[in-house]
Each structure stands twice: as C-alpha cells, then as structure tokens.
Amino acid sequence: MSGKATGKCREAFMDEAWSAAVEAAVAGATSHRETVASLKEVLLANLVMVGEIPAETFKEEKRVRFILDRFREAGLDKISTDEASNALAVLPGQEGKRSLLVCAHLDTSFDEVADHTVAVETDLIRGAGIADNSLGVAVLCSLPSILQALEIRLKSDLILMGAAQGLGRGNLHGMDFFLDHHRGRIDAGICVEGVDLGRLSYQSIGMLRGEIVCRRKGSDLGAAPMSAGAIEPLAEVVRLIEEIPVPLRPPTTITLGAMTAGNTFHLAAPVGSLRFEVRSAKVGLVATIQEQIEEIVTRVGLEAGVDLSLEVIARRRNGGIDFGHPLTATTRRVMQALAVTPKVKPSVGELSSLIARDIPGVTLGITERAPDHEGREGVRIEPIFSGIAQLVAMLQAVDAGVCDGEEQS
C-alpha cells in the first residue's frame, strides 16, 4: 500500500486533547463490557430474530422492515429506507457538528428456502449467516439500547445503517448509493462484521471479480454429440490464467471460484461460465491482470470459434488510512485494553466505499467464530460483549475528535 499519514496528522495525534480522548476511550472500553453483558438477552434476541429473517442479496426487504421497527422503538430520528433498500436512522448528537456512520451489511448469501432456524446453546449461537452478518445487524439494532444503558450521549450525530445489496452482484450498491446521495458530511465510519473479534481493517485491497461466459455459436446448440462445446475453451482459459505471473509480495492472488457447464453425459455443453477473483495489495496490478485476462478471453474465443465474454461483477481500488493513523492506533489501544489481539486484514466490503470517498474508517469484528457444525456457522456468545465494548469505545474516541484533521492516504 502506498498510504502514509501526513506530518500534520502525526503532530496532531501527539497533542494533549487527542491523547486525552484516546485515554478516555481506552478506559471506557473495559468498564463498558459489564453493562453490555447485562443486555445479553436483548442482544441475543435481536440476533435470533434477525438471523431467522432471510435476506439474500436484492431480497432484503423483510430484514429492513425489522430493523426499521427496532429503530422506531428506540425513538431514533430520520428513520427511512431508500431506493437501494438500505435501513437508515439517526441518533442525534448533543452538538451535531460531526456525523459518524456505523454500518453493517444486512444481506446474506443464503436464499429464502435455506433453513434459517437459529439454535441457541449455552455458549454459542448457530444459524445460516449468523456470523456474516446477522450478528453485525443485531449489534446495529441493539446499539441505541446499549448507549442508553451506558448513559452515553454522543456530541456527534450517529447514523445507523443496515447496508443492502452488498454481497456478490450487489457490489456494495447499498453503501455506494447512500454515500453518493447523502447530503451531509460523514466524518468517519465504522463497519461492523460478526467475526472475528480483533479484526482490524483500515485499507481496501485492490480486487476484481469477474465472470467469463462461453457460448457455442450456431443454432444447433447441444445437438451434435461429437462437436466441441463450452467446456474445452473454458479449460484453455483456465490453463492460460494459471500462467499469469503473480508476485508473492505484495500479496496477490487469482482465485478460480466456480465453473459450471452442461447438463448431460452425451451432449457437448452449449454454455459454460467461469467465476474468478483477483486480489492484490500492489496498486495497479489488478488492472494489469484484468488486461491479461481480457487478452486471453479474446484469443481463446477466436481460436475456438466460440462466443467468449468477460463481465466485471465487482471492483475495489487500493487505499485507506495508515497503520499509524489515529483511528487505527486508537483501535489497537482499545483492543489491547480488552485483551483482544488485533488481526489486520484488508477489506473488500463496505469499508472500500468509504475509502473510495476519502472517509476515514475501519471494519471491526464482534466475536469469535465457532467451528461449523453440519454446515451451519456459529458464533461464541461471551466475546460479543468485548466486541461491543470495543465498538462503543471507538465511537467515543471518534466523537471526541480522534479523526479531526486527518487525511487518507
């Protein structure tokens, strides 16, 4: 990454006011945990209810209704949804000079027919999408009650957002739509993910997700058993993609995620598709690899005599704040106070949208993932209280001005 904090930022971070804000946030983190734990059943009830509402990307309406009801019951302002199906509300601050955004993506990769039953055990909760990201949404719904129980009144306006249409083909549409149409300034953002506690994302990694579709030419699709189908050209594409040189440093990967073609034993496949993802921490390398893949697609299409096309499904650009940025540094201090080990990892989620608009932000995880059982993901209950204490402490720090005057790299 090319990011570095400015000199002004470094100096300012050292000044007394900011140090006091950091210390207050750190001190608050440990004392918040007990109060948050006293709201266990409210939080877990929200988690169960959110988790049992299907919310496949582009079909989030029922979950949005639930969130808006929760916002309404909490007496928030400006409760609304928008054309991108986001769930939004504002907890007005005492001064309202700053606006802080807390968001959790509310869509999941499970369709409506999947079993959404949530199971509660003594120390963990299981269910489809419970970690990604029903827990994040439950925390969002519970945050007004938590702040009230902690008797915390922020000076800043707090925008709570359940972000829709984020995953897969959603391509962060909910977050992008909100940021493009929100009329006020957003001073900082915190994205909430269910797992893992200690997650600290402050940079967006360059990323490209694409789908290559191969179609046989002609009107006799599938009719000639011995003729070439869609599989062979796609196999050649795979072979050539694997020949693309990929550096180990900065970390760069090409992942072939899914390949589908054909339905029978005896007929050549008329249509096939290959889904892939490219990630790189090196600025510009994703674009270079994209050009190489486009070249491969054109070449194989012509040589095999098939229609071969590449569709870009999602793209993220490199960027973000620096490791030494006050927001990042404060997060690490808060985690340390809570005995949580930071796990630095770049984001391709909603944080990327903030980064693309030069809004300082981080993504935080709330709890530990439990081992999958019969294909169902689970989260541990006890660490949730530390995860929320961390979130509240960070809100207090940003509210006190930790990010003031900062710039992104």
Added chain:
Amino acid sequence: MEKNSHSWLESNTFHHSEFWDLLKLIEEKERKGLKVSLCIPTLNEEKTIGKEIIIFKSELMTRYPLLDEIAVVDSGSNDQTREVAASFGAEVYLASEILPEEGDRKGKGENLWKAIYQLKGDIIVYVDADITNIHPRFVYGLVGPLIYNDQVQYVKAFYDRPLAFSQGIRPSGGGRVTEILVRPLFSMFFPELSAVIQPLSGEYAVRRPVLERIPFPIGYGVETAHLLDVYREWGMDAFAQTDLDQRVHRNQTTIALGRMSFGILQTFLHRMERFGMIKELGELNQVYRHFEAQDRHYHLKERLIQEEERRPMIEVPAYQEKFSVTP
C-alpha cells in the same frame, strides 16, 4: 355443527396480529391489575429452550413488560436443559421439588399442574419447549383475548398458514390425532367443541380461577380433559382460540401417535362416565399393544399407559394456604 358453534367461531377466533400493539396490551393489563406468568414444561429440551427464554425475556419482560415471570418446570432432564434455561435468566424448577408432599409423577401434565402452585400469575400461559420458530406472538397472541375480554377464561392456540390456494375454501384443522380421533369424538358427543380448531395444541393461556378448579391428567390426556371440564363447567363462551400462524417442531412417529391416542381415549371415556354419558364402563385396559416386525417374524410390544390425574389444585392444603383460597 350447531348454530352456536358458528357464532362462537366468528366471535372467539382471533389472529395474533390483533394483539401486536404491546404497549396497549400492557396498559390494559396494568389497568386491570393482572399478573401474567409463562410456564415452559420441559424434558430434555436443551436444543430449543435457550432460544425460547431469550426471545420471551427480551421481548416480553425487558422491552415490553407483559410477562411478570418466566419459569421452566422440568421433569428431570438428563441433558443440559435446566442449566441452559438458567444461564439465560429463567427461573428453573424441578417438578419433583414442588409440593413434594403430593408426590412425584412423570408427565407433562404434572409440570403444568405444579406450576399453578409455584407461579404467581393471575394468568398462566403454557408454551411447549420444542418450538424452533419461537416468536413473542406465541405468548401475546394467547394472553391478548384474556386481557381484553373478561368473559374469556381459556385460550387455545391453533396454527394456520395457508400456502397457495386457487379457491377461497381450503382445508384447515389439527394434526393426525386430532382429525382421526379427537374431532370424531367431539363431533359425536360434544359437537360444540369441534369448533376448537386444534384441541391438542400445547400452547394455551388460562385464568387462575379456572386452572385451580380443574383436575390434571398427567399424561397425554391433559389437553382433552381441560376442554371437556372447562366446557362442562363454564360453557363454550369461556373459550377463545388464536391463530399463531405456524409452529415448527419435531414430528412424532405413527407409533408415538398411537400411544398418545390410547391415553387420550382413556381420558375421554372416563370423562364420559363421570358426566353420566356412559354407564358401567368397567375397568379399562391400560396396556397399549402394537407390532414390530423382523423379516417374517412379528413381535407384539406392550406398553403400560396409565392416565393418572391430579386433583384440582384448590383441594391441595398448601395451595389454599399460599393463595388464601378455599374450595
């Protein structure tokens, strides 16, 4: 069906959505000075009990104080049921430790009966512990008719979630035992009661003055006995029923349903004898027989099913003392 059943169906059948306004419901509850207790009878329900407690405690105690207490009355589970329930804040009781001087019997009805002594509510709502799609409606949908209507004494749940029907009329009713055994019996001997859509549903809310005056079979017959006894003593207008949409739970085997039917039949026939509708019934056989096959060999399996009954709670001296009541 008699004319009265039609009018009862119209006036005393509700949908849970009619009681969604919890603030209004609580306001009325407080105006009438009522206390509401939730009893969850359990036996080895560690997989589902935690979720029920969380939902009810958060939504109906902390956020909206409709419930005054949540109690798990356990039959002696040998899994973690009691520990899980307690860890999420429920009051947990072993049925055997409630009124020990009355002895200890095994069966769901025993737990329901002892809850009358242990719990303090003017209304007790019973919800089974094996519901996987638990929701606050399972309580407020049953309590609502009792809070708003002083005449209603006993509210039964039913579950009716139609999928797609091209015509306006669709079949609706209870489970296999209801439709094959109980409804035919009711239709024959107590036609008005056949208006109760799911007479065997395990979720119901009842006023204390009714609960304390009816006997409790401890086994399969408890729901059937309640309907017959309340109907005979207080009439059809004491009942209401609420559609709670859908209940997802474990399915029972046909063999298990056979045992259940055997127990219900015992209760039903004894009631008919008690009501003078059958004379000289004699002693009923209490051994249920069914077959098991291995290759071409058939084995007759026998199981003793005794539908013992607890006397009305108001006849128990300790209860009279605790609640200052007399029979």
